[in-house]
Amino acid sequence: MQPLQAPDSHRLNAALGWLGLGNPADARVELDAIPPAQQTHPAVLEARWLLCVHEKDWRAALAVAEKERAAAPDDCAGWLHRAYALRRLPGGGLTQAWDALRPAAEKFPREPVVAFNLACYACQMDQSDAARQWLKRAMKVGGMEAIKKMALADEDLRPLWPEIPDW
Numbered sequence: 001m002q003p004l005q006a007p008d009s010h011r012l013n014a015a016l017g018w019l020g021l022g023n024p025a026d027a028r029v030e031l032d033a034i035p036p037a038q039q040t041h042p043a044v045l046e047a048r049w050l051l052c053v054h055e056k057d058w059r060a061a062l063a064v065a066e067k068e069r070a071a072a073p074d075d076c077a078g079w080l081h082r083a084y085a086l087r088r089l090p091g092g093g094l095t096q097a098w099d100a101l102r103p104a105a106e107k108f109p110r111e112p113v114v115a116f117n118l119a120c121y122a123c124q125m126d127q128s129d130a131a132r133q134w135l136k137r138a139m140k141v142g143g144m145e146a147i148k149k150m151a152l153a154d155e156d157l158r159p160l161w162p163e164i165p166d167w
Helices: 008-020 022-033 040-056 056-069 077-088 094-107 111-122 128-142 143-150 153-162
Strands: none
Touching: 008 022, 008 040, 022 111, 040 056, 040 077, 040 111, 056 077, 077 153, 094 111, 111 128, 111 143, 111 153, 128 143, 128 153
16 A cells, blocks of 8 residues: 555644544544545544544444455454454444454464454453463564563453563
8 A cells, every 4th residue: 555645644644643632623624634535545544543442432433443454454453443443332342352353363473462452352351361372472473571561551461460470
């Protein structure tokens, strides 16, 4: 995929800036000003997904994540975003997030964030052995110390915190 060109790239950067400042209304204005032909660009979809998350609009976040998967099938972001939205969607939950993300582990075996998120979901579903396995897989592909640091900061993995430093 080609990088987004000016002036659309400027609009995208402005939207991200507005989100960073906690101003979703102006972020939406900037994103909506990007021409329709560029609305399916992965960078625009990423920003739109962030906007949906900021607004806690999980149905819209799920729809954007589906578009991300279609626009960039070789990028795991759409898979991760879809699972994240499903976890929070009314009527969704951990099982739906797990089921949505699990196939991504086969498609993206070298992507530590997929294994890390699966560890989080497993841990929250009281599947400690599976959580350990996924977390160790994330450490193997993402670097032991970096993933340990992430794990010790993630509340989803709190039940494993006492043992993580010894790995």
